[in-house]
Amino acid sequence: MPTSASRAPGMTDVARLAGVSPQTVSRTLRGHSYVSAATREKVMDAVHTLGYRMNTAARALSSGRTRTIGVMTMATGSYAGAVTQMSIDQRAAAHGYAVVGAQVGVVDPRAIGAGLQRLAAQGVEGLVLALPLGTIDPGSESLLRALPTVTIGGSATTVGESLALDQRVVAELATAHLLGLGHGTVHLLAGPDDWIDAANRTAGWRTTLTAAGRRAPAPHHGDWSPESGYQAGLALGRDPDVTAILAASDDMAFGVIRALHELGLRVPEDVSVVGVDDIDLAAYCSPALTTVAQPFRELGRAAVDHVVARLEHRHPSDEPPVPAPRLVVRSSTGPARRPDRPGAAPRR
Numbered sequence: 432m433p434t435s436a437s438r439a440p441g442m443t444d445v446a447r448l449a450g451v452s453p454q455t456v457s458r459t460l461r462g463h464s465y466v467s468a469a470t471r472e473k474v475m476d477a478v479h480t481l482g483y484r485m486n487t488a489a490r491a492l493s494s495g496r497t498r499t500i501g502v503m504t505m506a507t508g509s510y511a512g513a514v515t516q517m518s519i520d521q522r523a524a525a526h527g528y529a530v531v532g533a534q535v536g537v538v539d540p541r542a543i544g545a546g547l548q549r550l551a552a553q554g555v556e557g558l559v560l561a562l563p564l565g566t567i568d569p570g571s572e573s574l575l576r577a578l579p580t581v582t583i584g585g586s587a588t589t590v591g592e593s594l595a596l597d598q599r600v601v602a603e604l605a606t607a608h609l610l611g612l613g614h615g616t617v618h619l620l621a622g623p624d625d626w627i628d629a630a631n632r633t634a635g636w637r638t639t640l641t642a643a644g645r646r647a648p649a650p651h652h653g654d655w656s657p658e659s660g661y662q663a664g665l666a667l668g669r670d671p672d673v674t675a676i677l678a679a680s681d682d683m684a685f686g687v688i689r690a691l692h693e694l695g696l697r698v699p700e701d702v703s704v705v706g707v708d709d710i711d712l713a714a715y716c717s718p719a720l721t722t723v724a725q726p727f728r729e730l731g732r733a734a735v736d737h738v739v740a741r742l743e744h745r746h747p748s749d750e751p752p753v754p755a756p757r758l759v760v761r762s763s764t765g766p767a768r769r770p771d772r773p774g775a776a777p778r779r
Contacts, residue, residue: 440481449477475736478525499529500738501550501578503543504561506534509655509682510710511727515561515583518731526739531555538563538625544571551578557738559583560591561731563627579741581734594733596756598628601723602635604758605677605705608721610643612703613767614675619650620663620687622679632679632707653683660686667702668694674702674767681706681713681722688716688763699765709759718762726754 446453451470459466459474466474477483500523504512516532523530531553533546544567550558557579567575580591609617619636622629633650640647651666653659660683667673668691678684684706688698696702698718706713709724733753740746 440483442483444481445474445477445483448481449473475522475525479521483525497529497554497556498527499531499553499555500557500559500735501531501533501547501553501555502559502561503533503535503546503550505538505563506536507655509680510712511708511725512561514727515731518728519559519561519735522732522735523739526735528556528735528739535562540568540571544568547571547574557581557742558591559731559734559738561734563625563629579738581737583730583734592737594730594737594753595628596725596730596753598631599635599638601707601725601756602632602677602679603639604723604756605707606636606639607643608758608760609675609677609703609705609764610639610645612675612764614703615767616640616645616648617675617677618648618667618673620660620667620676620678620683621650621652622655622683623652629679636677653679653686655680655682657682657686657689659683661690663687664690665694668696675764676702676704678704678706681708681710681720684720684722684763685712685716688718688720698763701768703764703767705764713759714761721761721764722759724757724759726756729753 442453442456446456449456449470451474455466455470456474456477459471500519502516502519504516520530531550533549535542535546543562547558551574555578558575558581560580560582562582575591582591582593583595606617617636617640619633621633624630636650637647651663653663660678660680663678663683664676664687667676667687676684676687678687684704687704691698691702691704698704704720706720706722707725708727709722713720713722730753
């Protein structure tokens with residue numbers, strides 16, 4: 432936050448908070464290669480805390496650069512997308528870069544290509560692609576090769592650099608947790624087939640079950656929305672063999688739990704439910720949702736750091752690593768119920 436109500440924070444304020452000299456702050460923000468990674472991190476943390484903003488317009492006039500990063504996202508209202516976009520905007524501003532956005536409504540090479548062309552027309556110097564980039568057309572591939580590019584939403588292309596988490600590990604953590612509670616198998620509510628992340632979560636779920644010698648039931652599919660989770664929950668809840676459900680997003684898990692409640696089933700006494708993402712509401716639904724946390728904020732910041740590192744002629748590998756996904760155990764999972772358990776709610 433600003434240091435006073437009367438003025439915006441300056442470079443001296445950043446230096447004081449970071450415990451370095453103003454000259455070090457200046458060198459850090461201009462991307463000098465001889466600033467250590469630890470010092471750069473302290474300076475950038477101070478920049479973020481104070482809300483310091485460089486005079487980007489003045490620097491563009493003097494350097495001939497736009498200092499603009501293009502960001503392409505899916506046109507959804509998801510928590511993950513919103514948090515990622517916010518972290519990208521804040522980190523880019525702290526580095527002295529502006530952000531120009533483009534959204535696509537479907538995972539389609541033509542839509543992605545059109546969005547990339549819009550960004551290129553605005554003079555972006557680098558790209559962050561927060562979407563499941565699959566097959567791309569030759570024109571898009573040429574553009575991505577010409578600009579420093581980082582993808583953070585799962586990518587089937589080798590163009591650019593990927594900071595996406597291993598979504599197989601995400602599903603493995605959730606599935607192994609449920610098997611460890613004694614459930615015979617885990618039923619999956621997967622995301623859309625054309626999302627790379629969804630396909631990888633399905634692969635991780637299936638591999639974990641196979642390695643444990645368990646059958647993999649036919650997965651249900653949703654569109655990331657609570658409504659799709661609700662509809663799948665109604666179908667799964669009517670199956671007396673279902674005792675554990677992995678929903679590939681927290682939003683879908685909320686819908687599943689609502690459906691199970693309406694069917695008279697108890698979570699987790701009758702059916703355990705795990706989500707993915709650990710959005711803010713996960714800790715406050717009833718019961719509190721067990722989920723696999725993903726570091727959306729860290730991913731957004733890291734993507735910008737890597738693009739800026741390449742633009743400023745630093746090696747991206749010098750940037751801090753992105754945290755791994757982690758299982759957050761709450762109240763929506765528990766031991767598998769016994770068929771003869773007294774007081775077990777009947778299936779409808």
